[in-house]
Amino acid sequence: MSIQAKAYWLEEPGKPLVHRPLEIPDPASGEAVVEVLACGLCHTDLGYYDGSVPTKHPLPLILGHEVVGRVVAAGDGHTDLVGQAVIVPAVLPCGNCDFCRAGRGNACPGQKMPGNDVHGGFSTHLLVPAAPLVSLKDAPETFDLRELSVVADAVSTAYQAVMRSGLGPGDAAFVIGAGGVGGFVTQIASALGAHVVCCDISQERLESMQSHGAEKIVDVSGGEGRALKKEIHGFARDWKVPSLRYRIFECSGSPAGQLLAYRLLARGATMLQVGYTPKRVEVRLSNLMAFDATIHGTWGCPPELYGDVLRLIYAGMVQISPFVDYAPMSGLDGLMKKMADHQLTQRMILDPRK
Ligand SMILES: [Zn+2]
Ligand SMILES: [Zn+2]
Structure with missing residues (x-):
């Protein structure tokens, strides 16, 4: 019937x-x-x-x-x-x-x-x-x-990204883009015991993530790349997390977010591309070689x-x-x-x- x-x-x-x-x-x-x-x-x-x-x-x-x-x-x-x-x-x-x-x-x-x-x-x-x-x-x-x-x-995509990153307790998670999927990456990474730094251009979104897993928030609107990297890596150093255990989640799907995520790579670190944009960015891919670093795509x-x-x-x-x-x-x-x-x-x- x-x-x-x-x-x-x-x-x-x-x-x-x-x-x-x-x-x-x-x-x-x-x-x-x-x-x-x-x-x-x-x-x-x-x-x-x-x-x-x-x-x-x-x-x-x-x-x-x-x-x-x-x-x-x-x-x-x-x-x-x-x-x-x-x-x-x-x-x-x-x-x-x-x-x-x-x-x-x-x-x-x-x-x-x-x-x-x-x-x-x-x-x-x-x-x-x-x-x-x-x-x-x-x-x-x-x-x-x-x-x-x-x-x-939104939630399952975030979970898959966190699993793909190999995140474990005590790791440092840098989440670029705190709305939607990025917000859930923040909550999941925190639930699994990681220290989470949330980066966004909206102060309102950042503040809402403070009560949902973000240990530090960084307003990246208008921020200069080198200074942002220093600030964000500084949190991880304070937590005594080696760069081997940096998990960087690009969830903004914007060229600026992608460039920041790439800039946050360090020796042995892992980056996940979660957001989508049809636009291109220019990066020096050889940094991956020099850092022995990893970038994963992740879908669904x-x-x-x-x-x-x-x-x-x-x-x-x-x-x-x-x-x-x-x-x-x-x-x-x-x-x-x-x-x-x-x-x-x-x-x-x-x-x-x-
Ligand atoms: Zn959807
Ligand atoms: Zn199949």
Whole structure:
């Protein structure tokens, strides 16, 4: 029995979304239909919406890749999921390729992203591969499941970046860009026992991170590179952390942030490129050689790691609620405009029934 979903379609970039039905067929073997409880609004959605980033699936397409919901139908092999609350990860790996078998499902060449490769969560329902769905059956009863939509992208991406960096207790984490993913990198690195220095151009964002894991904050707006490096490395020296244990997270996705992150490299240090910008920067790559240093790219998060992320959240070591706000999905066009005008300070979580 097929389901008539009500969805917000992107038909043409730069134009308002169109609210119309989507016919969802019975799930085939390996698929599931998820009734959307909430879907987060991400900056990536804005890129698709205004046409600055093309979607992989041709338009019309339903955007939205931060979904929490309940499985209402499942194909062969996954019928045990029916009735369960789940997160739909933003990166849905194929599960069978060399990357997936090596635990690198986040880099799987056959991965699907809701709201980019397939229809997403700006809808009452969506059809997705069942195997990567993350069950929320262990969530504390008092927990507002809607906030876990943010785990599908912002929190899990931050967790994967921290894991990829090899961060351990007592390390120094330098986080460039304290909003969104960078804010969660800060909380996770602190929860795992690192000293965290948060760098941003917004004093407001920096102050909010002081009560969420940042031991030191540095306003880098207008700062000169050499002086900033001296100040930030100075904190690590005070903590007696050798540069071998510097973990630098570039989360701003800006050329200035990337240049600062690169400048913070030192002997044996590790840098993670987490943010995105299409722009280029010019660096002296040979510094890596001279420092015996490492730079990793990092993308999304394999579904296997979600259990560890959720344990940190359930234990209150990573907090989402201070950083999110709720709105009806019918207000999507207005929210996109506010996001474009940099008027949203919170991550928005949308209700498809309103
Ligand atoms: Zn996103
Ligand atoms: Zn794969």
